Amino acid sequence: MKIISCIKPVPDPASRLSINENKTWIKDQDLTFVASEADNYALEEALRLKEKHGGEVVVLSMGGEEAARVLRSGLAMGADRAIHLLDPKFKGSDEFTTAAALAKAIEKDGGADLILAGVQSDDLGTGMTGTMIAAFLGCGHATVVVGVEANPDARSLKVRRELEGGINETVELPMPATLTIQFGINQPRYASLKGIMAAKKKEFKVWSAADLGLEDGQIGRAGAMYEVKEILIPERKSKVEMISGTPEEAAATLVEKLRKEAKVL
Amino acid sequence: MIFVIAEHRDNKLKPITSELLAFAQRVGRDFSQPITAIVLGSDTAALVDELKVKKIDRVIAGEHEQFAEYMPDPYVQALKGIIEKENAFLVLIGHTTQGMDFAPRLAVALRKPLIAGCVEYEKEGDRLILTRQIFNAKMNMKTVLRGEPPYVATASPGAFPADEVESGGIAQVVPLPVELRTTSQRKILERVEAQKGQADLSSAPIIISGGRGLKEKQNFHLIFELAEAIGGSVGASRPVVDAEWLPREYQIGSSGQTVSPKLYFAIGISGAIQHLVGMQTSRCIVAINKDPEAPIFKVAHYGIVEDLFKVVPALTKIFKDLKQA
Numbered sequence: 280m281k282i283i284s285c286i287k288p289v290p291d292p293a294s295r296l297s298i299n300e301n302k303t304w305i306k307d308q309d310l311t312f313v314a315s316e317a318d319n320y321a322l323e324e325a326l327r328l329k330e331k332h333g334g335e336v337v338v339l340s341m342g343g344e345e346a347a348r349v350l351r352s353g354l355a356m357g358a359d360r361a362i363h364l365l366d367p368k369f370k371g372s373d374e375f376t377t378a379a380a381l382a383k384a385i386e387k388d389g390g391a392d393l394i395l396a397g398v399q400s401d402d403l404g405t406g407m408t409g410t411m412i413a414a415f416l417g418c419g420h421a422t423v424v425v426g427v428e429a430n431p432d433a434r435s436l437k438v439r440r441e442l443e444g445g446i447n448e449t450v451e452l453p454m455p456a457t458l459t460i461q462f463g464i465n466q467p468r469y470a471s472l473k474g475i476m477a478a479k480k481k482e483f484k485v486w487s488a489a490d491l492g493l494e495d496g497q498i499g500r501a502g503a504m505y506e507v508k509e510i511l512i513p514e515r516k517s518k519v520e521m522i523s524g525t526p527e528e529a530a531a532t533l534v535e536k537l538r539k540e541a542k543v544l
Numbered sequence: 545m546i547f548v549i550a551e552h553r554d555n556k557l558k559p560i561t562s563e564l565l566a567f568a569q570r571v572g573r574d575f576s577q578p579i580t581a582i583v584l585g586s587d588t589a590a591l592v593d594e595l596k597v598k599k600i601d602r603v604i605a606g607e608h609e610q611f612a613e614y615m616p617d618p619y620v621q622a623l624k625g626i627i628e629k630e631n632a633f634l635v636l637i638g639h640t641t642q643g644m645d646f647a648p649r650l651a652v653a654l655r656k657p658l659i660a661g662c663v664e665y666e667k668e669g670d671r672l673i674l675t676r677q678i679f680n681a682k683m684n685m686k687t688v689l690r691g692e693p694p695y696v697a698t699a700s701p702g703a704f705p706a707d708e709v710e711s712g713g714i715a716q717v718v719p720l721p722v723e724l725r726t727t728s729q730r731k732i733l734e735r736v737e738a739q740k741g742q743a744d745l746s747s748a749p750i751i752i753s754g755g756r757g758l759k760e761k762q763n764f765h766l767i768f769e770l771a772e773a774i775g776g777s778v779g780a781s782r783p784v785v786d787a788e789w790l791p792r793e794y795q796i797g798s799s800g801q802t803v804s805p806k807l808y809f810a811i812g813i814s815g816a817i818q819h820l821v822g823m824q825t826s827r828c829i830v831a832i833n834k835d836p837e838a839p840i841f842k843v844a845h846y847g848i849v850e851d852l853f854k855v856v857p858a859l860t861k862i863f864k865d866l867k868q869a
Binding site: 305375401402404406407408411420447451453466504505510521522523530541 | 616617640641642644645647648649651652653656657658659660661673676677678679680681682683684685686687688689690691729730731732733734735736737750774782783785786787788792798799800801802806807827828830831837839841842843844845846847848849850851854855858859861862863866
């Protein structure tokens with residue numbers, strides 16, 4: 280089974296984010312980038328499926344040096360090879376142009392039996408790109424997946440989807456397919472020292488927009504379906520009452536207010 | 545024309561449908577656009593009755609046996625057919641597990657922009673500006689859509705209050721025979737409700753919830769101790785459950801339990817929208833978090849910006865002392 284696992288580089292969740300001067304994105308020059316958390320669950324699932332059924336796991340990412348970094352981490356975790364979409368023209372991509380480029384890369388690599396991506400990214404968090412890849416490839420898909428059972432001989436998948444209100448739905452669909460993987464489906468492994476050493480010898484392809492046969496109007500900011508007008512810190516509409524003082528004072532004031540003011544105790 | 549794609553289960557509209565209608569009514573007034581609700585199902589009579597009393601212009605009822613259960617391919621085929629025949633301006637879909645499952649495919653099929661997870665909009669001249677949350681609701685992004693309409697948008701649950709929907713319409717009902725070229729390759733095998741176990745929080749009067757701010761599983765005893773001292777139940781945010789600090793049945797939020805106690809403590813919980821929709825109707829919400837920008841403070845009634853490892857033991861001590869007194 281050939282599995283392609285898509286990884287998005289995002290700022291380390293521990294970083295303090297600030298908005299850039301044009302208010303079009305965050306200041307990302309000095310940030311450390313890591314794989315978006317849900318993509319780690321997707322890669323772990325890919326590695327487990329390969330361990331069970333054989334085949335290979337290819338990690339795929341788009342971006343600058345930060346993408347190379349998350350791909351190397353993916354190889355260190357156990358992926359067999361990496362594809363890096365690197366071109367200044369990809370800058371400013373939205374979900375639509377990102378998915379179009381990733382789908383082209385998957386086709387150029389000869390397709391896959393299974394394409395996995397995290398359910399949503401830690402930055403934009405829209406959860407759209409994975410399913411758009413399926414739309415561009417013309418294959419089936421399932422979102423918010425919390426369990427995968429593959430039957431490669433029958434070219435069939437059984438996946439469990441998590442719906443609202445604690446309801447789980449099991450669906451069957453044919454391969455190839457794209458799945459978006461929910462947080463908590465597994466416990467992602469850490470890269471071992473041996474894995475990190477082995478990663479250095481693994482195949483690492485770098486493809487530009489021209490390599491994918493994509494024209495300027497189809498990619499990056501030029502091809503994007505929307506423009507960012509402004510990024511801002513949302514205004515607080517609430518009437519929250521902030522309680523200050525030392526921890527002991529704040530605790531005492533809070534209890535007093537809960538009893539006398541809110542009357543909930 | 546603004547299209548609202550109705551979401552339903554067990555022959556009833558889901559609450560998100562009313563939220564979408566409220567969103568549509570506001571945009572419709574601002575941009576002078578009529579509203580059509582589209583409902584797809586195998587038997588839509590009851591759903592149409594619910595929809596047609598809202599203040600909208602038209603209800604399109606698309607019936608087909610393949611719509612007995614939601615599946616993305618038949619939905620996209622049918623919706624694309626309807627939308628492309630009309631002078632569509634905006635297509636509104638819920639940012640739910642169902643909406644997120646077909647909205648991306650519909651946008652790609654239409655080759656039109658999709659803004660996912662909208663929480664607000666603005667009218668700037670004739671242009672529609674859609675706002676969505678990014679970086680886990682820490683920031684908002686205002687977007688300008690490119691090209692000619694229609695535009696597709698999914699709306700975050702809870703962003704457009706359902707009780708703002710205006711009723712009293714005389715919507716025209718249009719039954720629509722749907723023809724599908726193919727059958728869905730994806731098939732439902734089963735649907736099960738997760739067990740509630742011993743942590744059924746739906747009727748708990750006081751809930752103390754802990755989040756990722758507790759840093760490690762070993763620290764969660766602080767939450768249990770406070771809960772015991774105050775006489776409340778323990779809940780958790782999604783990351784806590786994903787990290788296996790607590791079983792899934794403790795999870796509060798869109799994919800866990802929805803609760804509305806008289807007192808809710810959110811401790812070390814930043815307040816992702818998925819968590820907020822599960823607890824924001826609580827009568828009194830207390831947030832303890834060291835990040836003053838945490839979105840949880842937007843829904844809280846009382847807030848303490850402090851190290852939870854200092855405040856929570858102090859609170860526990862006060863409640864223990866009160867009990868003894």
